[in-house]
Amino acid sequence: MTTTNRPYRIGIDVGGTKIAGVLIDAAGTVLDTSMVPARAGSDNLINDVVRMAKTLCATPVPVGIGTPGQVDNVNGVVRAIANLNITELALGPEVTARLGVPTHVENDVNAAALGAKTVDAGDVGAHDTVVFLNFGTGLAAGVVCAGKLERGYRGALGEIGHVPVDPNRFLCPCGQRGCLETIASGGAVARLWPCDGPSMPNLLAKASQGDVAATRILNMVTYGIGDAVQLVTQAYDPRVLILGGGMCKTGRPFLELVTRELQRRQEGCHFLSTIDIPSRLRLASTDQPLGAIGAALALDE
Numbered sequence: 001m002t003t004t005n006r007p008y009r010i011g012i013d014v015g016g017t018k019i020a021g022v023l024i025d026a027a028g029t030v031l032d033t034s035m036v037p038a039r040a041g042s043d044n045l046i047n048d049v050v051r052m053a054k055t056l057c058a059t060p061v062p063v064g065i066g067t068p069g070q071v072d073n074v075n076g077v078v079r080a081i082a083n084l085n086i087t088e089l090a091l092g093p094e095v096t097a098r099l100g101v102p103t104h105v106e107n108d109v110n111a112a113a114l115g116a117k118t119v120d121a122g123d124v125g126a127h128d129t130v131v132f133l134n135f136g137t138g139l140a141a142g143v144v145c146a147g148k149l150e151r152g153y154r155g156a157l158g159e160i161g162h163v164p165v166d167p168n169r170f171l172c173p174c175g176q177r178g179c180l181e182t183i184a185s186g187g188a189v190a191r192l193w194p195c196d197g198p199s200m201p202n203l204l205a206k207a208s209q210g211d212v213a214a215t216r217i218l219n220m221v222t223y224g225i226g227d228a229v230q231l232v233t234q235a236y237d238p239r240v241l242i243l244g245g246g247m248c249k250t251g252r253p254f255l256e257l258v259t260r261e262l263q264r265r266q267e268g269c270h271f272l273s274t275i276d277i278p279s280r281l282r283l284a285s286t287d288q289p290l291g292a293i294g295a296a297l298a299l300d301e
């Protein structure tokens with residue numbers, strides 16, 4: 001937890017396959033970017049983050065880091081980054097020791113939510129709530145309320161991917177059955193509709209051509225996405241709900257799919273038509289490193 005008035009800040013987004021970094025100024029403008037492949041192991045991660053920070057800014061400036069796994073944002077400790085084979089790492093303190101700068105470590109979806117709120121939410125009021133829904137390998141939401149991240153008691157706020165919704169559906173790696181993310185995530189679509197290249201655009205194309213198997217899977221996925229959107233909207237009643245993550249690289253057809261599903265649901269439901277979820281939906285930018293921008297902004301949290 002670090003507050004700083006220094007004009008420049010670095011944000012670094014640690015992903016399962018790559019590490020993206022930005023240098024931003026006090027207004028949040030991106031001045032420079034950097035990207036390297038992610039390497040497994042704690043020492044590699046510390047070295048890669050330190051090297052990237054030095055590359056982005058020759059003088060020491062505060063560094064915000066977003067990572068997957070379980071993040072203790074108070075102490076800068078991250079646990080269980082499965083893709084990088086890291087069980088526990090005091091990432092914040094290690095980077096602070098190497099660079100001599102304040103650091104802040106944030107859950108990657110929370111960081112992306114801050115980035116998306118700044119870049120994509122448009123003209124929202126100071127007290128409005130913005131929800132970012134990440135359809136990546138997994139499914140999770142980040143909630144920004146009156147400009148501040150909501151984390152909850154144990155950092156589990158927004159972890160809707162592991163809400164079980166169907167006892168007859170797929171086993172989830174978390175140990176439960178029928179979790180939302182087993183049908184409503186980029187990882188789920190890749191598993192249910194394997195193909196060369198991105199699965200979601202291919203699934204949409206095949207379903208639109210009348211392919212029976214594609215239509216069946218798309219209906220299941222769409223229903224799960226609709227449930228996820230309804231769940232966060234009715235829990236947090238956000239002014240704006242931003243759809244992000246790898247699946248959203250599908251672009252407008254994805255937004256139209258979600259919009260049609262929500263419109264279909266509200267046709268027969270007075271309650272849903274009054275809260276009008278489709279009007280709140282936005283697509284996250286795919287040309288901006290939202291996770292890295294948000295990681296830098298999280299230094300102010």
Ligand SMILES: [Zn+2]
Nearest residue numbers: 162172174179
């Ligand atoms: Zn689960």
